Amino acid sequence: MPEEPDLTPLALKIGEQIARQGVMPVLEYMHACLHDPQHGYYRRRQAIGAEGDFTTAPEISQMFGELIGVWAGVAWRAMGAPARLELVELGPGRGTMISDALRAGRIVPGFLGALRIHLVESNRALKEAQRRALAAATAGLAVHWHEALDQALPGDGPTIVLANEFLDALPVRQLVFDGVAWRERSVGLDANGRLALVTGPPAGTVDVPSGRGPREGDIFELRPGLDELADVLGRSQRPLVALFIDYGHAAGGFGETLQAIRRQRHVPILERPGETDLSAHVDFEDLARRLRERGLAVDGPITQAEFLLGLGLAERAARLMAGARPGQIGLIEAGARRICDPAGMGGRFKVACARSAALPVLPPFPPAARQGGP
Ligand code: SAH
Secondary structure (H helix, E strand, C coil): CEEEEECCHCCCCCCCCHHHHHHHHHHHHHHHHCCCCCHHHHHHCCEECCCCCCHHHHHHHHHHHHHHHHHHHHHHHHHHCCCCEEEEEEEECHHHHHHHHHHHHHCCCCCCHEEEEEECCCCHHHHHHHHHHHHHHCCCCEEEEEHCCCHCCCCCCEEEEECCCCCCCCCCEEEEEEEEEEEEEEEEEECCCEEEEEEEEECCCCCCCCCCCCCCCCCCEEHHHHHHHHHHCCCCCCCCEEEEEEEECCCCCCCCCCCEEEHHHHCCCCCCCCCCCCEECHHHHHHHHHHHHEEEEEEEEEEEEEEEHHHCCCHHHHHHHHHCCCHHHHHHHHHHHHCCCCCCHHHHEEEEEEEEECCCCCCCCCCCHCCCCC
8 A cells, every 4th residue: 555644544554454354344434433442533533512523502502401401300200200310321522411401400309319420422532521511510410431332221220311413423334236236335445555435245134114126326324323222222121211313314215324524524434534523314214113113112303493492492592692791692592593493403403202101202292193103
């Protein structure tokens, strides 16, 4: 492989592995890009926030986390206000959402006193950021960190799980239909030794969405991590509520959504591995199917705009603006608009809630009868 100063250490490492072992499935490539022990994006980079590669709803407006906190308090009451509640956040980023949530959760009497907090985070630098962000919000509360899902779940008792922009980071397989069969899209090397997308080996039996049959060149994305997630949630014998907020589509289908973001811009997925954030749309239909197969009820998805407005975003913004200094009023309003604009994040992001079947539908999700039932 020629010496090229523009190759990242991870590009070299992956290139060497491909030269030794053959093509690498996109699933494995995405996993390496995010989690490689030395060079993975999440291992070494401060990724999130206005200065980072991408920004998220809790980083845009404090009202996002605050409404989630009140929602969690309402969910706790719907569970019968148990004396102890395991509150689990998956992929807390800089800890902003959970800090805002806990601050707002104070208005639900008894809620904070019941909490044991669990943060599932694989990135050491972000764990530190979370510790700092949470210091003020959690005085006197127990906080536990876990590197992986199955260390935190299922919880010992009644559990609420929160996940904002976590599922989109779970690696995907990309399958390509060659006219006869599905094949594993993979990363190989071109004639110059550079990483290149190739059509890899047969993918085996694939459970593709019903509807029209595949045509040559169709791409289908599958996210095996959803199965693992559904397994751990489904294993819980205790009352469970899990809220998933992510960008994605309500109904599955063919198409490619894997994308790379670097410094707030889209770049090709093979560019500068380890230095770009890779994510792919969440297929909420697939998520719901897997959760229902494990006996959980699923509400939604509804849009983020419906969710936030249903929880009182407009009223909360009006109250904040009434008490704000003049210079802040515009910022509060702009933040609220940005997280609930139906043409932007408010429409692109969807919210789904999984719950033990014995628990009621939680607001602001519509009653089960209007959603086609669990
Ligand atoms: N929820 C945050 C951050 C979203 S970015 C926000 O809204 O701002 C994705 C987060 O998930 C990061 O904290 C990342 O380190 C973490 N993460 C990604 N994959 C993970 C995995 N497999 N296990 C644990 N944490 C993971």
